[in-house]
Amino acid sequence: MATSVAPRVYKNFINGEWAEPRGGEAYENRNPANTEELVGMFVSSGPSDIDAAVDAATEAYKTWRLVPAPKRAEILYRAAELLLQRKEEFSKDMTREMGKVLAETRGDVQEAIDMTYYMAGEGRRLFGQTTPSELPNKFAMSVRQSIGVCGMITPWNFPMAIPSWKMMPALVAGNTVVLKPAEDTPLSSYHLVQVLTEAGIPRGVVNLVSGDGPNAGAPLSKHKKVPVVSFTGSTAVGRIIAEAGAPDFKHVSLEMGGKNIIIVMDDANLDLAIDGAIWGGFGTTGQRCTAASRVAVHKSVYPEFIKRFVECVKALKVGDGLDPKIEMGPCINEQQLKTVMSYVEIGKGEGAKMLTGGNRLETGALAKGWFHAPTVFGDCSPKMRVAQEEIFGPVVSVIPIGSFEEAIEVANGVPYGLSASIYTKNVNQAFAAMRDLYTGIVYVNAPTIGAETHLPFGGTKQTGNGHREAAISAIDFFTEWKTLYIDYSDTLQRAQIDNAD
Numbered sequence: 001m002a003t004s005v006a007p008r009v010y011k012n013f014i015n016g017e018w019a020e021p022r023g024g025e026a027y028e029n030r031n032p033a034n035t036e037e038l039v040g041m042f043v044s045s046g047p048s049d050i051d052a053a054v055d056a057a058t059e060a061y062k063t064w065r066l067v068p069a070p071k072r073a074e075i076l077y078r079a080a081e082l083l084l085q086r087k088e089e090f091s092k093d094m095t096r097e098m099g100k101v102l103a104e105t106r107g108d109v110q111e112a113i114d115m116t117y118y119m120a121g122e123g124r125r126l127f128g129q130t131t132p133s134e135l136p137n138k139f140a141m142s143v144r145q146s147i148g149v150c151g152m153i154t155p156w157n158f159p160m161a162i163p164s165w166k167m168m169p170a171l172v173a174g175n176t177v178v179l180k181p182a183e184d185t186p187l188s189s190y191h192l193v194q195v196l197t198e199a200g201i202p203r204g205v206v207n208l209v210s211g212d213g214p215n216a217g218a219p220l221s222k223h224k225k226v227p228v229v230s231f232t233g234s235t236a237v238g239r240i241i242a243e244a245g246a247p248d249f250k251h252v253s254l255e256m257g258g259k260n261i262i263i264v265m266d267d268a269n270l271d272l273a274i275d276g277a278i279w280g281g282f283g284t285t286g287q288r289c290t291a292a293s294r295v296a297v298h299k300s301v302y303p304e305f306i307k308r309f310v311e312c313v314k315a316l317k318v319g320d321g322l323d324p325k326i327e328m329g330p331c332i333n334e335q336q337l338k339t340v341m342s343y344v345e346i347g348k349g350e351g352a353k354m355l356t357g358g359n360r361l362e363t364g365a366l367a368k369g370w371f372h373a374p375t376v377f378g379d380c381s382p383k384m385r386v387a388q389e390e391i392f393g394p395v396v397s398v399i400p401i402g403s404f405e406e407a408i409e410v411a412n413g414v415p416y417g418l419s420a421s422i423y424t425k426n427v428n429q430a431f432a433a434m435r436d437l438y439t440g441i442v443y444v445n446a447p448t449i450g451a452e453t454h455l456p457f458g459g460t461k462q463t464g465n466g467h468r469e470a471a472i473s474a475i476d477f478f479t480e481w482k483t484l485y486i487d488y489s490d491t492l493q494r495a496q497i498d499n500a501d
């Protein structure tokens with residue numbers, strides 16, 4: 001596994017400097033498509049690195065909160081320009097550390113660019129409300145105020161987009177940041193922080209601390225000086241973070257699992273639905289919280305759908321995402337591959353029909369990576385574990401349904417509620433689905449993935465805890481409302497009490 005060139009060693013970024021670790025060892029970041037390739041060495045941080053980063057962010061907050069928001073936004077605007085200039089380089093690095101195909105990592109960097117421009121624009125808005133007072137000679141309004149140090153714990157599947165969804169609204173609103181990126185994808189966060197630094201972010205305003213969940217994420221999520229924690233990842237870890245924040249009443253935003261569905265009705269354009277199911281199910285190797293891991297198909301078109309869908313899945317080209325011919329990359333790591341393989345066994349055991357895939361891919365160069373064949377289970381019943389639990393891999397469970405009502409019941413009959421989709425030409429049915437699907441996002445005649453940055457992103461039930469990322473909703477999470485009353489009557493006026501005498 002040795003490489004001929006000495007690996008690049010990346011440091012934490014604390015108080016405006018690339019910082020030496022405080023005791024923690026370095027860990028390897030390897031390419032999941034070819035584990036012989038070492039992407040770099042990163043710091044395995046511990047509580048003292050987190051303390052240093054939080055201290056820096058606490059100090060920087062004193063001045064950053066007072067910088068006018070349009071000025072803060074100028075830095076974001078410059079950062080977006082730099083991201084745009086380096087999009088190709090960052091996309092390639094992201095494919096090397098994360099595995100998804102280059103077209104998708106370009107999309108990931110583009111999402112960060114879009115979010116950064118969008119939040120830069122918010123610097124000249126950050127609107128509050130003015131409203132008449134119930135009393136004469138009195139003025140009333142509400143303004144947003146920043147909160148303080150925001151701890152951010154981000155996943156590996158969108159290594160630049162998701163850190164940007166959290167950082168940009170927090171920063172434009174006047175907060176400071178300690179970012180702990182996923183252990184598997186720190187390089188993309190490193191690039192993002194580097195760009196913000198070049199764009200002129202003052203020292204201590206953005207801090208980056210790499211490492212794993214127990215040693216770096218946990219101390220960040222329960223740190224006494226961190227009033228805001230934003231997390232994207234598994235529901236199991238989200239629960240731990242919510243509990244860690246509860247004693248101090250931290251503001252905690254959680255974006256967690258999904259078991260998203262595409263409903264294909266009997267009147268659907270089947271070509272379109274199949275394209276959507278392929279992209280939704282196997283894009284990002286199924287490793288999206290929005291992935292279409294369930295497809296419910298009306299019985300009258302079920303045989304035709306299955307035949308054509310499975311043909312398309314079999315034709316998917318799997319390999320190294322830097323090769324432009326490749327359509328699907330590897331799983332992120334060995335653990336994730338094993339999880340996928342274990343769900344394949346679970347599905348077989350509970351009687352789901354294996355239609356294609358179901359095995360690790362190990363021929364030729366694929367043996368060097370964590371590749372799994374795109375897999376389809378047919379004839380699934382809605383209560384099977386493969387139709388209920390988030391697998392986070394290239395496995396799609398197809399469920400036959402007999403009616404629209406049954407489709408909605410199946411769709412809502414899971415513990416999660418992120419994204420859902422319906423393919424139909426019937427406008428009445430489409431509107432009924434928009435009303436009745438209990439998810440944060442609904443698509444009509446489009447797959448479950450592909451959220452845009454200026455619309456709220458998040459889900460119901462065990463997907464989230466009521467917050468939304470992106471859009472103005474992100475600003476809502478990273479600010480507190482402050483209501484201001486200005487009495488210019490020179491008399492004591494008592495609200496809700498009769499002042500007329």
Ligand code: UN1
Pocket residue numbers: 157158232287288289290448449450451452
């Ligand atoms: C995620 O998988 O955590 O809508 C986020 C989408 C992406 C975001 C996915 N823009 O599929």
